[in-house]
Amino acid sequence: MxxxxxxxxxxxxxxxxxxxxxxxxxxxxxxxxxxxxxxxxxxxxxxxxxxxxxxxxxxxxxxxxxxxxxxxxxxxxxxxxxxxxHIAEAAPTAAAAEQLGRGLADLHAAGAPAFGAAPPDGPVDAWIGLAPMRNETAPDWPAFYATHRIEPYLRKAVDSGVLSTADGSVISQVCADIDRLAGPAEPPARLHGDLWSGNVHWGNDRAWLIDPAAHGGHRETDLAMLHLFGCPHLDRIVAAYEENRPLAEGWRDRIALHQLFPLLVHAVLFGTGYAAQAVRAARSALRIR
Known part of the structure; x- marks a missing residue:
């Protein structure tokens, strides 16, 4: 067709x-x-x-x-x-970034039935970019993130040789310590799920969200994705978000933890450069130098 x-x-x-x-x-x-x-x-x-x-x-x-x-x-x-x-493309503006930050906070607050919940009528077996992503529910975010996000791609990375066993053990330690690292408990947020800068489309005097991998998760995940590859006016987005719905204390220290899953996905898809970044993110999350 x-x-x-x-x-x-x-x-x-x-x-x-x-x-x-x-x-x-x-x-x-x-x-x-x-x-x-x-x-x-x-x-x-x-x-x-x-x-x-x-x-x-x-x-x-x-x-x-x-x-x-x-x-x-x-x-x-x-x-x-x-x-x-179809959304016509336009230049990013600070005003559009601030509108996005406020709106993203409200989107997250709209919530989800559970951590890992797929959108209504959406399949359990979904995708993040070129990579399969299973939306399996869990009772809390640490269990969901370790079991259904980090561990499947950690196994793939080690089995394929992209990650050494020693480097894999560093990331495994994140899963073992996830309850300590996760920060204050929060209710499930309604996430875009793949919110890197390429999925923020600037147009019509506002920012549009495209190509989502939506699910119920932790709201810090979307913000960590925006930080992974940078985003125009990111400081304005974050400031407007926090003015609307403040983030938990220490959220910036947890950015690396939330970036670990997309970095492992990129490692499996694109190779050792991203594997090294994933190990650095794991060490940062564990506060290991």
């Missing part, structure tokens, strides 16, 4: 022009112009990522539900295709 036929089938509208877009590493993406002058966004996931489109559609709807952040509207989806509204 082509982007043109997918948009026609899923929206009942008539495409007149299709432009392939550059961008993400998980899917082919297109801007599709319609006969009424509107433009929609269409993407398709490869067959090697079953459930990815369903997970993303459910994530977008769940994040949009509280009305606190800007999320593209889902216009239709099938097993292989997702169609949403």
């Amino acid at each position: 082509t982007a043109r036929s997918a948009v026609a089938d899923l929206t009942g509208r008539t495409p007149v022009d299709v432009q392939q877009l550059s961008g993400g590493d998980t899917a082919a993406a297109f801007a599709v112009s319609l006969d009424d002058g509107a433009v929609v966004f269409a993407k398709t996931a490869p067959e090697s990522m079953p459930g990815a489109i369903a997970a993303e559609a459910a994530s977008l709807r769940w994040l949009a539900e509280p009305g606190s952040v800007a999320v593209p509207e889902v216009l239709g989806h099938s097993e292989r295709w997702l169609v949403t509204e």
Whole structure:
């Protein structure tokens, strides 16, 4: 199926022009112009990522539900295709960053049924970028994060030789000490789940959240992801977040802990450079020099 036929089938509208877009590493993406002058966004996931489109559609709807952040509207989806509204790109602004910070705090406060809970109608077996991510619930965040985030990718990294056994033992110590390292207990937050800077789309005088891997988790995880690769006006985002809903004391000291999962995912996907970063993050979380 082509982007043109997918948009026609899923929206009942008539495409007149299709432009392939550059961008993400998980899917082919297109801007599709319609006969009424509107433009929609269409993407398709490869067959090697079953459930990815369903997970993303459910994530977008769940994040949009509280009305606190800007999320593209889902216009239709099938097993292989997702169609949403198209958001024109614009330059990042401090005002948009502050709006995002306040909205992200409210999104997190909207909550989730449990740590690890998938969005309603979303699959348990979802994806974070190119990597499988299982949304399995747990009674508290430390148990969820150690068992369903760190440990599966730690095993893959060691088994593939990306991490040595000795380096793997450093990360295993984080899992053993997770109750001590996790900070004050908080209720499950409604997370974007893959909130690196590339998934913050600046447009229409505000920041939009795209490509989510949404689930119930700890709100510090989204903020740690924003810090992982940097983000325009990050200081404004964080300041506005804290003005709206202050974070627990010591949250900056826990950034490395929350970055450990995405770094392990990157290590498995892309190699030893990220493995070394993961070990450094583990040592930082454990306060080991």
